[in-house]
Amino acid sequence: MQTSTREIADRIYRISTCVPDVAPGGFTFNQFLIDADEPLLFHTGPRRMFPLVSEAVARIVALQRLRWITFGHVEADECGAMNELLAAAPNAQVAHDALGVMVSIGDLADRQPRPLGPDEVLDLGGKRVRNIDTPHVPHGWDAHVIHEETTNTLFCGDLMSQVGEGPAITTDDLVEAAGAAEDMFQATCLTPQTGATIRALADLAPARLAIMHGSSFEGDCAGALRALADDYDRRLAAG
Ligand SMILES: [Fe+2]
Ligand SMILES: [Fe+2]
Numbered sequence: 001m002q003t004s005t006r007e008i009a010d011r012i013y014r015i016s017t018c019v020p021d022v023a024p025g026g027f028t029f030n031q032f033l034i035d036a037d038e039p040l041l042f043h044t045g046p047r048r049m050f051p052l053v054s055e056a057v058a059r060i061v062a063l064q065r066l067r068w069i070t071f072g073h074v075e076a077d078e079c080g081a082m083n084e085l086l087a088a089a090p091n092a093q094v095a096h097d098a099l100g101v102m103v104s105i106g107d108l109a110d111r112q113p114r115p116l117g118p119d120e121v122l123d124l125g126g127k128r129v130r131n132i133d134t135p136h137v138p139h140g141w142d143a144h145v146i147h148e149e150t151t152n153t154l155f156c157g158d159l160m161s162q163v164g165e166g167p168a169i170t171t172d173d174l175v176e177a178a179g180a181a182e183d184m185f186q187a188t189c190l191t192p193q194t195g196a197t198i199r200a201l202a203d204l205a206p207a208r209l210a211i212m213h214g215s216s217f218e219g220d221c222a223g224a225l226r227a228l229a230d231d232y233d234r235r236l237a238a239g
Contacts, residue, residue, distance in 0.1 A: 003052040005059065006168035008216050009151040009208060011035040011127070015056040017049060018165040023184065025164035029077055032155055032210045033057055034148060037125025038067035041092075042146060042155045043212060046080035053081060054088055063089040068114075068122065070095045070129075072157030072212065073140030074104045083110045095122065097133050100142030116144075126150070137197040139189040147204055154206035154221065158187060159198065160228060162214030169208065169216040175227045177214065182235070190236045198229035 003017045013033040018026040031043040031053055039061045045053040054063065066089040071078035079094075086092060086109065096105045098115035105113045116122070116131035128149045137143055138158045146155045162177040163184065182188055202225035208218040209225075217224060 001052065003056050004168070005056050008032075008169045008210065008218075009148075009153050012148065012151060012153060012210070013060055014168050014210065014216060015045075015053060016168065017045070017052055023163040023181075027163050028165055028213055030210075030212050030214075030216075031057075033060055034124060034127050034129065035061055036127035038122075039065055040068035040070060040095075040122070040124055040127075040129060041066060041085070042210070043071045043077070043157075044069060044079050044081040044085050046076045047084060048080075050081040050084040054085065064091060066092045068093060068095050068124070070116075070146065072145060072155075073143040074100060074108070075140065077212075078157070079108075082108070086110050095131075097131060097142060097144040099133070099135070100144070103142055105142075121149075129155075132201070134197050134201070135193075136189045136191055137194055139187060145201065147206065152205075152207040153210055154201060154204060154208070155210040156201065156225075157212050159201075160209055160211045160214070160217065160224070161185075161187070162211075164214070166215040169218055171217070171219045172215075173224070174211075174215065174217050175224055175231065178228060179231050181213070182231075188232060190232060192236070194236065195229040195233040198225050198232065202226045202229070 094113040101115040202222040206221040
């Protein structure tokens with residue numbers, strides 16, 4: 001497995017490792033590093049990927065400097081290497097939505113996490129990330145996303161996942177590929193709130209979507225998120 005790194009917006013880096021066995025054409029596991037006065041890593045990668053991810057992070061930001069570790073929800077690919085990273089990055093702290101801290105992270109993390117309230121902004125110094133709670137979207141009671149306001153980048157985690165190893169970032173429409181991945185994995189929690197939660201993210205009108213699995217997207221993100229929401233509404237109605 002090889003890990004590649006690409007800057008997808010000003011001082012925002014996508015770290016990507018494609019795992020061949022997960023799906024035909026492979027399946028990428030992506031972490032995003034926001035380089036700021038207080039650098040933030042979104043997703044740690046699974047525990048077994050820690051050597052690859054930590055090395056890729058350290059090429060951009062010394063692990064001593066890493067200040068924040070956050071992720072979309074509690075799952076191995078999002079946060080499996082959390083404690084390995086906390087050990088390697090002595091100044092880092094996990095930040096997660098308050099519900100997630102109460103339910104899981106307060107117990108799982110080796111250092112005391114920092115709970116984030118709904119819509120709370122972390123000022124990273126040069127970058128600003130807003131916490132947006134999205135319970136059960138795409139899955140997990142503790143699910144949340146973050147929005148980096150200076151570059152208008154939405155870190156939407158598993159939303160818009162695609163299989164295969166495409167470019168780091170694309171302007172091509174990804175909604176169809178996301179539907180195919182949903183057909184394959186059925187990973188999304190379909191509830192009456194799913195579509196509405198995704199449409200609320202579309203209202204942010206992000207310039208780009210930093211996507212955990214597959215290519216990131218730049219272009220009409222509001223339109224893409226609304227199309228994704230419509231697709232989930234259709235799936236829910238179909239039963
Ligand atoms: Fe997930
Ligand atoms: Fe994931």
